Amino acid sequence: MRALLRQALELLQFPLLLQSGWLSPWPFHTNSNVVQTSSDGLERQQAPSFDGDVGKSNIVTPVYLAIHLTYKCPASCSHCCFSSGPDVNDTIDVSTASRAIDEASLIKSIKMVGFTGGEPLLYPRELRVLISQAKEYGFQTRIVTSAAWAKNKRKANQILSSLKEAGLDEISLSYDDAHAEFISEESIVNCVRSAVDNGIPIALNVCVDESTEISGQSLRALFLNESIDISAVYIQETLINTTGRAREIDLDRTSDPRRLVGPCDHVLRGPTVNPFGRILPCCGTIPFYQGLQIGDMRNSTVVESISAAFEDPIINWIAFEGPAAIVECASKNTSNPQMAKDFDSNCEACAALFSRPEVLDNARRIAQQDKKKSLATQRLIYQLAGTYRAPEISSSIDEE
Numbered sequence: 001m002r003a004l005l006r007q008a009l010e011l012l013q014f015p016l017l018l019q020s021g022w023l024s025p026w027p028f029h030t031n032s033n034v035v036q037t038s039s040d041g042l043e044r045q046q047a048p049s050f051d052g053d054v055g056k057s058n059i060v061t062p063v064y065l066a067i068h069l070t071y072k073c074p075a076s077c078s079h080c081c082f083s084s085g086p087d088v089n090d091t092i093d094v095s096t097a098s099r100a101i102d103e104a105s106l107i108k109s110i111k112m113v114g115f116t117g118g119e120p121l122l123y124p125r126e127l128r129v130l131i132s133q134a135k136e137y138g139f140q141t142r143i144v145t146s147a148a149w150a151k152n153k154r155k156a157n158q159i160l161s162s163l164k165e166a167g168l169d170e171i172s173l174s175y176d177d178a179h180a181e182f183i184s185e186e187s188i189v190n191c192v193r194s195a196v197d198n199g200i201p202i203a204l205n206v207c208v209d210e211s212t213e214i215s216g217q218s219l220r221a222l223f224l225n226e227s228i229d230i231s232a233v234y235i236q237e238t239l240i241n242t243t244g245r246a247r248e249i250d251l252d253r254t255s256d257p258r259r260l261v262g263p264c265d266h267v268l269r270g271p272t273v274n275p276f277g278r279i280l281p282c283c284g285t286i287p288f289y290q291g292l293q294i295g296d297m298r299n300s301t302v303v304e305s306i307s308a309a310f311e312d313p314i315i316n317w318i319a320f321e322g323p324a325a326i327v328e329c330a331s332k333n334t335s336n337p338q339m340a341k342d343f344d345s346n347c348e349a350c351a352a353l354f355s356r357p358e359v360l361d362n363a364r365r366i367a368q369q370d371k372k373k374s375l376a377t378q379r380l381i382y383q384l385a386g387t388y389r390a391p392e393i394s395s396s397i398d399e400e
């Protein structure tokens with residue numbers, strides 16, 4: 001009872017805590033670098049799905065499981081956060097991917113399973129089997145692809161109709177200046193046309209910066225010119241995340257007003273199993289830092305790992321206030337202090353947090369001491385507001 005009273009008192013102080021900056025204002029705006037405003041006159045269609053759309057979930061709870069089937073890819077885009085390419089051979093063991101889907105079915109809030117890479121369609125047979133399995137559990141299914149395989153209309157149609165038959169619900173396609181070095185415009189047109197013909201909603205993601213030629217607007221014009229019905233095509237522009245290979249690009253976006261740095265709206269909502277069997281708490285744009293790993297399929301389960309991540313103070317801190325705020329706080333007394341304004345995206349800040357052992361140690365200590373009460377209070381407030389829910393687990397697969 002005393003604890004409840006104390007918690008209620010803390011709640012009453014909420015506005016004061018906000019004013020003092022002790023609490024973050026609200027951890028639920030998008031930070032996924034989606035360009036929010038557009039001067040290109042682009043019509044924004046509704047995104048294909050909401051249930052499993054991590055960036056659109058206003059609740060910190062797992063809704064989407066991503067499986068990175070492979071980091072192998074026919075392309076080697078300059079901005080690739082996974083540094084994928086034809087010579088990369090890291091590919092998940094199909095039985096591990098299958099077990100991840102079985103285990104995700106026990107987490108009631110997960111609505112969608114997405115297969116991504118690298119290029120997941122390098123393994124079409126395995127992809128079909130996994131999509132069918134996910135569908136049997138009632139998940140929505142998505143592939144994230146570059147369309148490198150859609151070299152002609154017949155092939156594109158054959159592949160997509162076969163995936164649709166297996167249970168594919170939607171496609172997320174990427175195309176921009178960096179992709180165009182490796183993927184032909186014709187492949188993109190074939191993929192989009194074939195998705196529309198097969199009734200598969202398709203979202204097209206276009207990475208832009210101030211010097212890029214390909215834009216949402218130019219692709220829209222291309223599809224109209226090809227007489228494609230674009231009412232079922234959702235086109236979205238995003239900014240480049242300077243992680244992975246993109247770190248080699250000389251790009252300073254820190255003064256770009258569109259840059260979004262703040263609470264991470266992917267962490268704890270969209271966990272990932274990567275080709276090494278590592279479990280990450282988010283879409284895994286920085287897959288190679290051990291500190292962000294929440295589990296390993298070799299010795300833990302998806303359920304255990306995600307449940308444990310909800311108890312991890314650093315992961316919660318990333319969800320509530322974002323990695324840039326953490327780095328600013330934890331690097332203050334080091335030889336290289338970094339301010340939140342130094343980062344051009346949340347994932348870049350996360351890479352700094354997890355690649356600097358001293359900063360990570362400081363952050364862990366602060367989260368357990370000075371910041372402990374603030375994090376607990378934020379969690380309580382968001383729980384009471386219904387915007388933070390630890391995963392609810394079914395006791396058996398049969399219960400689903």
Ligand code: SF4
Nearest residue numbers: 073075077080118146
């Ligand atoms: S951005 Fe996509 S298409 Fe390009 S190399 Fe990376 S995984 Fe392949």
Ligand code: SF4
Nearest residue numbers: 264266282346347350
């Ligand atoms: S790398 Fe960090 S900021 Fe990026 S999605 Fe994952 S948790 Fe969020």
